[in-house]
Amino acid sequence: MKNIGISERIDLPVDRIPTRWYNVIPDLPRLPEEYVDSSTGKPVTREFMDRLLTPAMAAQERSTERWISIPEPVRDAYQLWRPTPLIRALALERELDTPAQIYFKYEGTSPSGSHKLNSALAQAYYAKRDGHTRLVTDTGAGQWGSALALACKLMGLDLLVYMIRASYHQKPYRRHLIETYGAEVRPSPSTTTDFGQRLLAADPDHPGSEATAVSEAIESVYADPGSRLAVGAFSNHCLLHHTVIGLELREQLAIIGRTPDYLVASVGCGSNLGGFANPFLEDKLNGADITILAAEPEACATLTHGEYRLDFADAQGKAPAAYTYTLGHDFVPPPIHAGGLRYHGCAPLVGLLRHEGLLDARAFPQTEVFAAAKTFAQLHGYLPAPESAHAIRAVIDIANDCKRTGRDATIVFNYSGHGLLDLGAYGRFNAGLLQDVETEDFSTPVQA
Amino acid sequence: MKNIGISERIDLPVDRIPTRWYNVIPDLPRLPEEYVDSSTGKPVTREFMDRLLTPAMAAQERSTERWISIPEPVRDAYQLWRPTPLIRALALERELDTPAQIYFKYEGTSPSGSHKLNSALAQAYYAKRDGHTRLVTDTGAGQWGSALALACKLMGLDLLVYMIRASYHQKPYRRHLIETYGAEVRPSPSTTTDFGQRLLAADPDHPGSEATAVSEAIESVYADPGSRLAVGAFSNHCLLHHTVIGLELREQLAIIGRTPDYLVASVGCGSNLGGFANPFLEDKLNGADITILAAEPEACATLTHGEYRLDFADAQGKAPAAYTYTLGHDFVPPPIHAGGLRYHGCAPLVGLLRHEGLLDARAFPQTEVFAAAKTFAQLHGYLPAPESAHAIRAVIDIANDCKRTGRDATIVFNYSGHGLLDLGAYGRFNAGLLQDVETEDFSTPVQA
Numbered sequence: 001m002k003n004i005g006i007s008e009r010i011d012l013p014v015d016r017i018p019t020r021w022y023n024v025i026p027d028l029p030r031l032p033e034e035y036v037d038s039s040t041g042k043p044v045t046r047e048f049m050d051r052l053l054t055p056a057m058a059a060q061e062r063s064t065e066r067w068i069s070i071p072e073p074v075r076d077a078y079q080l081w082r083p084t085p086l087i088r089a090l091a092l093e094r095e096l097d098t099p100a101q102i103y104f105k106y107e108g109t110s111p112s113g114s115h116k117l118n119s120a121l122a123q124a125y126y127a128k129r130d131g132h133t134r135l136v137t138d139t140g141a142g143q144w145g146s147a148l149a150l151a152c153k154l155m156g157l158d159l160l161v162y163m164i165r166a167s168y169h170q171k172p173y174r175r176h177l178i179e180t181y182g183a184e185v186r187p188s189p190s191t192t193t194d195f196g197q198r199l200l201a202a203d204p205d206h207p208g209s210e211a212t213a214v215s216e217a218i219e220s221v222y223a224d225p226g227s228r229l230a231v232g233a234f235s236n237h238c239l240l241h242h243t244v245i246g247l248e249l250r251e252q253l254a255i256i257g258r259t260p261d262y263l264v265a266s267v268g269c270g271s272n273l274g275g276f277a278n279p280f281l282e283d284k285l286n287g288a289d290i291t292i293l294a295a296e297p298e299a300c301a302t303l304t305h306g307e308y309r310l311d312f313a314d315a316q317g318k319a320p321a322a323y324t325y326t327l328g329h330d331f332v333p334p335p336i337h338a339g340g341l342r343y344h345g346c347a348p349l350v351g352l353l354r355h356e357g358l359l360d361a362r363a364f365p366q367t368e369v370f371a372a373a374k375t376f377a378q379l380h381g382y383l384p385a386p387e388s389a390h391a392i393r394a395v396i397d398i399a400n401d402c403k404r405t406g407r408d409a410t411i412v413f414n415y416s417g418h419g420l421l422d423l424g425a426y427g428r429f430n431a432g433l434l435q436d437v438e439t440e441d442f443s444t445p446v447q448a
Numbered sequence: 449m450k451n452i453g454i455s456e457r458i459d460l461p462v463d464r465i466p467t468r469w470y471n472v473i474p475d476l477p478r479l480p481e482e483y484v485d486s487s488t489g490k491p492v493t494r495e496f497m498d499r500l501l502t503p504a505m506a507a508q509e510r511s512t513e514r515w516i517s518i519p520e521p522v523r524d525a526y527q528l529w530r531p532t533p534l535i536r537a538l539a540l541e542r543e544l545d546t547p548a549q550i551y552f553k554y555e556g557t558s559p560s561g562s563h564k565l566n567s568a569l570a571q572a573y574y575a576k577r578d579g580h581t582r583l584v585t586d587t588g589a590g591q592w593g594s595a596l597a598l599a600c601k602l603m604g605l606d607l608l609v610y611m612i613r614a615s616y617h618q619k620p621y622r623r624h625l626i627e628t629y630g631a632e633v634r635p636s637p638s639t640t641t642d643f644g645q646r647l648l649a650a651d652p653d654h655p656g657s658e659a660t661a662v663s664e665a666i667e668s669v670y671a672d673p674g675s676r677l678a679v680g681a682f683s684n685h686c687l688l689h690h691t692v693i694g695l696e697l698r699e700q701l702a703i704i705g706r707t708p709d710y711l712v713a714s715v716g717c718g719s720n721l722g723g724f725a726n727p728f729l730e731d732k733l734n735g736a737d738i739t740i741l742a743a744e745p746e747a748c749a750t751l752t753h754g755e756y757r758l759d760f761a762d763a764q765g766k767a768p769a770a771y772t773y774t775l776g777h778d779f780v781p782p783p784i785h786a787g788g789l790r791y792h793g794c795a796p797l798v799g800l801l802r803h804e805g806l807l808d809a810r811a812f813p814q815t816e817v818f819a820a821a822k823t824f825a826q827l828h829g830y831l832p833a834p835e836s837a838h839a840i841r842a843v844i845d846i847a848n849d850c851k852r853t854g855r856d857a858t859i860v861f862n863y864s865g866h867g868l869l870d871l872g873a874y875g876r877f878n879a880g881l882l883q884d885v886e887t888e889d890f891s892t893p894v895q896a
Contacts, residue, residue, distance in 0.1 A: 005524040006525055011461070011462065077454055079456070110829075113868070117829075150826075154454065172871075172875065173621070173872065176874050176875035182826055378630055380528070381565075383625065420625075423622075424624070427620065427623075
């Protein structure tokens, strides 16, 4: 019987947490291009990477091993919330009157609220194990920052977070959460780095971006020998750690005897898409008819409007440069509420998939995204992060296509995080104040 | 081996969601006193109750059946998040260096964020089934309001929520959540009822209380024949619905072969304590050495400082009066951040347990409660609601006692809800602005 009830959960027992991460690199049609050191114009050296990142992460970044064991302390910490449920969205199927089956992998149940904790725990564990004392990082909406703050507290490390200024002010609750976990938070641009000071001198109201925050984080890393950079999305190792999502999903789909026709995830930089979809790439390369779709914001449409070329990962050009899709490292996206998607580029692995024709992409305006999010919340109770809501918006189109064609497709999207700390944005949407252009006045608080 | 790792989860499969609620009334040493109609001074009539509540709830309120079947649509909706995990807090045990085992029942995983959805779904289901068009309710911190808003949306009913003014302004995110689910929210005192207008005329800055919100909700119910009152905590039927918590807990403890020595829950009105602990009352009455402990705020210390007597459930004296512990129906608690605990009385069933010597109680100041909450968040990642954090604060004392006496006790507390929408209060605590007296200036926002 179809479409009775609100939802169906497909759970895995705790002993089915994956024991290994899946590294997609050996299965790709070709290897990703090497990173380029912007100061020399040549491929980055091992020394450069070991000083910037922890050596363990620098090594994982270049690994061509297909499977990498998850250290026991990391896997133990995963037990805080993993395996995450796969949930069939029966109510959404009924609302759309679609013959398709819609499932979501619910990463919002993590203590920090999103998938980000998968990689945060790994990065904090290796940094502690190898004797570093502090990690420094950037955060957009704050989901990465809060995940890494918790991970550093659990593993016993200090943490400094540069949070892009627009989110720092729009989303004080995320800042409070990062601070409650014990980390230090500074807005980017900040007054505490040379680069931040220069940006603020030129524009005291500079909203910041992921790229400015990365630049300031790198400057802070070089200022302290015990510090290393933690990377929330761009890097190969980050996507690697998130493959626990897709690996669990494979098992859950096997339980119900389905294979995916569509795998949909939002993309800012690509960590949730990579972790969710990469474990299915080998099937796709072997002929399985799987559409992998990236949903991105129109205001920062990297994959649909960017170029595939060498570009810097940060605003200042101090980070390595990489071949990927980019809107230009000096692009400052308008302060939309999906702060996690405000990045000029994307992960090189995701860019490569797109360049090789293995990844579809669509861009959506934020009012449509919030309308989809509200519909979902009213049907399923769970309030999506604006980032995750891009995937929901994309799924609605696919499900409507299936209705037209009568196709009983299996659509799975990654519900990367909850939107409880984005309720200020929902309040603006409910009050009709949300706009799709950069002229929205964020200084006006919502009144009752 | 003891105390390796951060936590251990004891999960139940989805088909172990209880099929029946447990009604404690037939197992009590004596029946609760009847409600008294304040206008007549006599026991309430069936007609009075049927006009105020839905007749289905009025009937459950007086039921002496030990087991009441959960309607299939309610049990289906429970599948959105139930069964909830039981989690052993290994890291907290280690932090306290206690021989005791500490477990928590994690109700914060519900879509609305707390245990409240257990009863909200039931009340909305029966109201819809019996042809009512709208529910009206009061909410303190907003956890009940958001749960009922979601339940009404899922079941297809309108909802009007009176939210106590202090929370309405302190916790705009909860208001946005209620509105995102589609309900109407008004601050109490409001300008839309006679009672609210009188309160505001006397004091334009009246902070409101659960009691003022109940009075306004009742006035709105009587103004519309299709409307009925939904009750978030006080009533027997509400405690009944929450017994799914304790019933699941019994099964989970049986899996690991433990019986509880301490059952700890916060008490505002008593819905989470009743649902959590009542299914163990028969064991206690049959001689099991179980301490049931209520943790309440010093600022509203009903069970430790109140009197057991007949008092009104609302501020105006239009609700039925009941025998229970009370600080007086005209008591307006200071605006502490645990808004859900700011109620002058408590559920008659909880008051009766206390009066019969079956329930212990302790009161805590809010700075100690937030310190306990922050410790817990740093150890386990999950950010507790200030209400739930009262239970954590109480558990720390018990675990420390066990350390002194060397007792390997089993302590279980109810983690009734998450505190993600209370991060404004955490921000104040982190900034050193939180105080234990009513002079805290809530008008000053936290600055970075």
